[in-house]
Amino acid sequence: MTDKITIYDVAARAGVSISTVSLVLNSPTRVRQATRERVLVAADELGFVPKADAVTRARKGVGRIGVIAPFSSYPSFSRRLGGVLTAIGAEALEVVVFDQPSAASAASPLLSSLPITRRLDGLIIMGVPLEESVVERLRAQRLPTVVIDSPRPRFEAVVTDDEAGGELVARHLLHRGHRRLGYMGEAQRSHAYVSPSESRLAGFRRVVGAGLPDEAVRLVPHDVAQARAATHELLDLADPPTAIFAHDDILAGGVLAAARDRGLAVPDGLAVVGFDDSDLAQALDLTTVRQPFEESGRLALRALLDQMQGSPTARRTTVLDLDLVVRATT
Template identity: 35%
Template sequence: MVASIEDVARRAGVSIATVSRALRGLPDVAAATRDRVMTAAADLNYVASPFAARLASGRTTTVGLVVPFVNRWFFAEVISTVESALRRAGFDLLLYNLGDEEGRARFFDVMPMRKRVDGVLIASLVLEDTEFEALTELSRPVGLLGLERHGFLSARIDDVAAARSAVDHLVAQGHRRIGLIGGDTDDPMAFTPPLHRRDGYRDALRAAGLSADPELEQLGYFTVEGGQEAARRLLGLADRPTALFAESDEMAYGALREIRRAGLRVPEDVAVIGFDDQPLSELMDLSTVRQPVADQALDVTTRLLTLIADAADELPRDPAVVLPTELVVRGSSVTSRP
């Protein structure tokens, strides 16, 4: 049977609190008492609970990660990277998947991680001022992934500029009728890519002297099936687009499938470019925008851990980091590569 702290207290003839103080090396324990406790612990092969030690020190060595979804590639990459970085640092991950509008409201109203974490990471959520206030009231360091806010650590890419680079590429190939397969900008979860990537798409059209056409903007909901259905609607237009920009590679995969199902050629009839550069994208010869998901997650996690360790009251001078993206040109958007 594994010995408990109560067993050590009985063997040493002291209280549980005294055992705890003696084992933690606190100064308010007499030398003779400490010796009795240490001898009793050794005799019983007692091993102190790491969880109890955390509570006694006031530290949880746990970081909370808040995500709007767990079943999408981006967030799966974030969760994996953050968990690995925390594990290497001796920290645990406490994951909160908001899931829907009700879950989000409940989370920010109740703040269930209160007193359970040493820091918080928020992934790709557009937050209201009241939600930022709730995070501030936690009195814990907070890191933002995918967005930026004064007074918080953050790591992100420039989604607007990255999306614009994708559409600029299509314009440079001679396309003037360019469709958008995007996420739902009215989604109550309000995560950042659908908003910013749509803005980049529109900026690129405007810069090329092209008018935005609401018919050319279709929702794909960041799924393969959604991308296929959006492509079906776009290809069914009387004046169909000659190129498609999908705000994620999953939606681009669906578009590729629908284009080929319609008997059209890629890129000769319809060019396609995605966003993310997921592992399958090279295999599918998909042009895309490569974003460093793992690098963003690792950067903000590392800096959050530093802030926790330093117990600093102020953020470092440059708390906001913007990582570069890269346009990756493959066969889905050009017949011959540069």
């Protein structure tokens, strides 16, 4: 019986102390990844359920769902969360928000331990790539889960077509007469998954072809200053781009700052396009690709409730449309 498995059994199986097991369950970021994974694998193999969780799992439900996303790094996820909260309406549900600082890495201590350490009826994962071990753990724990923007075949997902967004931007810039183009993308810590930045670049490149040479692509951390410095590198090329597509509005802000440094008029000296249609894009009068953030949150919550209520559903992926919003920077 799984409820007879104790923390001592997990510690013995993993070859660690019970204090280490406790840290993995309660403060996973304080434990090295290799040790943390060994403890979690031992817990999975033994079917361990923390005592408090065993009590709640014996009930019908606890009226609580979790939402995990890189909220502190990407303000756009707050809009998705707003869609979730709007969709809850009169539902008697508490929403617990977990911040995953980076969307650039698949390694997530919090997400790795979340299925067996949090008392939740369901989980929405936004923009956080999933390692296979996490997928297996979520499935084994039978925790209803919906993902946004990081689709996996075994989970229901709500996504935007990032490649189509890149194609939209490419066609727009070609129509404006640009033939030398640049791309300012977000660097990834892992290539075990295809990131939105990589997908947007793929769509952009598919349309512009030779108009985007390798030296005109820069991948930087999600930071305005880094994008600004990398834009200066692009503008120093022998044949500098006349237009730059940025992975999102934050990086586009860095591109615009570099153009200002050079005294380049926008869009005549340099055209700039972002992605997201954030408040920043509106303030900068930035041409950008609009994502239906709130709609993605509403659809994800609806799909999660269907799972929690036992409604049979295929593990489908819902793809949302994107729109190009043309403003002063092109």
